[in-house]
Amino acid sequence: MKLLFIGDIVGSVGRDALKKTLPYLKQKYTPDFIVVNGENAAAGKGITPEIAKSFYDWGVDCITLGNHSWDKKEIFDYIEDEPRMIRPANFPEGTPGRGYTIIKKGGKELAVINIQGRTFLPPLDCPFQKVNHIIEELPLKLKCIFVDFHAEATSEKIAMGWHLDGRASAVVGTHTHVQTHDETILPSGTAYVTDVGMVGSKEGVLGMERTAVLRKFMTQLPVRFNADTGKWHLHGVYIEMDDASGKATKIRLLRHYEDEVRFD
Amino acid sequence: MKLLFIGDIVGSVGRDALKKTLPYLKQKYTPDFIVVNGENAAAGKGITPEIAKSFYDWGVDCITLGNHSWDKKEIFDYIEDEPRMIRPANFPEGTPGRGYTIIKKGGKELAVINIQGRTFLPPLDCPFQKVNHIIEELPLKLKCIFVDFHAEATSEKIAMGWHLDGRASAVVGTHTHVQTHDETILPSGTAYVTDVGMVGSKEGVLGMERTAVLRKFMTQLPVRFNADTGKWHLHGVYIEMDDASGKATKIRLLRHYEDEVRFD
Amino acid sequence: MKLLFIGDIVGSVGRDALKKTLPYLKQKYTPDFIVVNGENAAAGKGITPEIAKSFYDWGVDCITLGNHSWDKKEIFDYIEDEPRMIRPANFPEGTPGRGYTIIKKGGKELAVINIQGRTFLPPLDCPFQKVNHIIEELPLKLKCIFVDFHAEATSEKIAMGWHLDGRASAVVGTHTHVQTHDETILPSGTAYVTDVGMVGSKEGVLGMERTAVLRKFMTQLPVRFNADTGKWHLHGVYIEMDDASGKATKIRLLRHYEDEVRFD
Amino acid sequence: MKLLFIGDIVGSVGRDALKKTLPYLKQKYTPDFIVVNGENAAAGKGITPEIAKSFYDWGVDCITLGNHSWDKKEIFDYIEDEPRMIRPANFPEGTPGRGYTIIKKGGKELAVINIQGRTFLPPLDCPFQKVNHIIEELPLKLKCIFVDFHAEATSEKIAMGWHLDGRASAVVGTHTHVQTHDETILPSGTAYVTDVGMVGSKEGVLGMERTAVLRKFMTQLPVRFNADTGKWHLHGVYIEMDDASGKATKIRLLRHYEDEVRFD
Numbered sequence A, B, C, D: 001m002k003l004l005f006i007g008d009i010v011g012s013v014g015r016d017a018l019k020k021t022l023p024y025l026k027q028k029y030t031p032d033f034i035v036v037n038g039e040n041a042a043a044g045k046g047i048t049p050e051i052a053k054s055f056y057d058w059g060v061d062c063i064t065l066g067n068h069s070w071d072k073k074e075i076f077d078y079i080e081d082e083p084r085m086i087r088p089a090n091f092p093e094g095t096p097g098r099g100y101t102i103i104k105k106g107g108k109e110l111a112v113i114n115i116q117g118r119t120f121l122p123p124l125d126c127p128f129q130k131v132n133h134i135i136e137e138l139p140l141k142l143k144c145i146f147v148d149f150h151a152e153a154t155s156e157k158i159a160m161g162w163h164l165d166g167r168a169s170a171v172v173g174t175h176t177h178v179q180t181h182d183e184t185i186l187p188s189g190t191a192y193v194t195d196v197g198m199v200g201s202k203e204g205v206l207g208m209e210r211t212a213v214l215r216k217f218m219t220q221l222p223v224r225f226n227a228d229t230g231k232w233h234l235h236g237v238y239i240e241m242d243d244a245s246g247k248a249t250k251i252r253l254l255r256h257y258e259d260e261v262r263f264d
Ligand SMILES: [Fe+2]
Pocket: A008, A039, A040, A066, A175, A176, A177
């Protein structure tokens, strides 16, 4: 199975970058599934049903989220009825939507799990225990399991990689918006990278206007953050897994720039 | 000017990796200066004068530190008299040691500044203002300025890159122990990468034993952390700057593995 | 000198409580000066010039603020020209307004200093060093010095009490909105209490609607917080100081309830 | 039922204060049960079996703990077999010991629950949900329920009071070591106070040596904290409940000083 996962898409610049780059990526990698993290798709804060629909139209099979899941109110109802959108599984019981889903296409099926870290982030249920419960719940015959671990601290993310090594096909981090250069296949067959990085303006800070972010750090005064409109960069990861065993066989980082059209 | 900067060296595995790799790196890059971050050199926590001396013996020109600067008591006296070791400059006035230094060799000179972030870290003085003051203090004729920004949050690090773009030759992050894949030269000539990554066991979590780290996340009980003894990986960055202007002209990530001896 | 200090006034319920209770308090305590913390006066978030003016009309001599200082935009201009309103002094240099002021009435004068803690709060300049600098700046003949230390952690607040013992007439905490039962005069003559408590609905949580706060803790979802409209309680502190030495001679807690009209 | 609850006992000064004051308190209040928080009893960090046994000898019926529960290793085994010692119930499943207990004496029985907050504290399971589960597990005929909520933030503690109003006889906070002046009986019959305060040196900071704490705040360098040896203060709360309904009928703050021997 071939999987393309693309990191946090930030604002309209990020959405445009995704739209323009997806045809090229599909042609190059012929992925069985495309998954994207959409928590910042709406101006940096949350996602709307309309944006989600456009992602599906462009070929996205599943959208994961994170701490910004709930920034747009329309998502509360939408997420209840849309099996292709998941939010972190370790929100408390009773939270709208689901924390994992099984997507199927062309005779293949993939479990996608979204889970959120707690270090430097709000206190959800234990991600390490929650992901254990989900994996136990999954049908035994389902071998290919992809985990988007939305977390801040490198220690928590790497620990999750080891935690799931041999039990998930891939554990891939999101949330810091900066791609890390540590893609690897762990000893028991789990593809791992600490963060896939973002899609959006590379002239801002994490996709937001840099003058506002700098003003915040310099003054500690309230500042309004808007998505930046500079030239984009796009980050993701390409993963191959063995369908029979679910073991990862390849992981490659994707990094593309608008101005260089350095399509790899 | 050619500069080699190598990230947080963790424990004896990290020190061994540095010792074994430096001859190769010197031959390959013929750097004018070699700088390393040593805050985790002593079993993951701090650094001793003996370790520092061995680093100088191997060809290191300057050691930067971070939040672990003070973990070994012997360093308090040592740092007062050793101009080749610096600790974050934004510790309060009166803190032992210095926050920047000027190193000279072969007719070249380089200012090295160490500064620490405050997001998810203890409340030091403002790093953005402190670094401004230091740059103003430096002799005008000194063009090549290297900044090790020891910080957790990607937002704060990228903001520092923009803050210093055109005023420092390079702004390079440390502390998260995971190399990021965003090395770039910013528009006004500052080489930047969010984190250079670490040197030490790649079989642990940030260089420490993974079973202990996982136990901590799973149980929230007190756990003793020791440096891991697995095979190493080594991360750093190679930077070229124009001596006359101080502008960066090249930045390359270094990533080497013990078992692959993939010296490239 | 007799001083009445009243803690964080929250929303319209808090303002009404202040208005109704001040005549009684003035008659009972005949204070030389009345100081109030106004950071939550406007619906729980910040303060407006209009609200400030009404406070002055009712007999308030000085308004202190805190981490909510800047929630209402109108305050940025207003605070520049209003010497009777101060914000935490350890915001970065260049922040609008002032961090301390000297108020005079009936031949008496009092320095009022506002300072903010950093534990569990944003990273401002060091409050312990900043308050030292301010006290050094004050005219030597000015003996009566009141400090509103707006901070979260009991350790930081008590440490500030000891830090200033003998140098300030009173160190009084705000921000947690709950009055503490540890009013004392420290050995060198500084009146101290960890927190004076708030003014506003006692049926909410810190003056805000309790259903919203509980929903936040239970769900970790975004929740809109509004000031509660329940019956009020009012908390403050009454302090006497010796004009010649600036030493405190008395400190009494004030706690009043709307429904009990238990005016003492 | 008459209950005496005494807050965090810090070090040998705190233990001595407890030993000396208990006879007086027993005589004055004739409590059916005495419960103390012991998380800081051993030099400020944790508790040993020996200390616990001395507390039982002096008449303590149950010991609650908190974030310092595990600072002394001997406690891991001891807590498994000692039903009179409980640790926060919302530690992960599998944690040694229990989170609540039922103590019986003279024909009366009391459930004691220990729970820990998450705001500004490590990420345990949700305290609001965990306490719900415990209360559902308790036998219906058991009416008197005492909750020690070990938490930092006033908002979380007050929210817990409202959460349990009418379902617990008393919700009493610990951890900040400073007694709050907000003791009340909530509308549905739950006695509440945000923090009962500590027992130990009143000349330190939260019972620890003040010079060390101040040095930490001023320098941000590593500092060793020891329990202070100054004169003590003792804080607690006296609560009466109706045995048939479990509703609280009275709550009184206790505050005693060594030097004033102001036994009330
Ligand atoms: Fe994101």
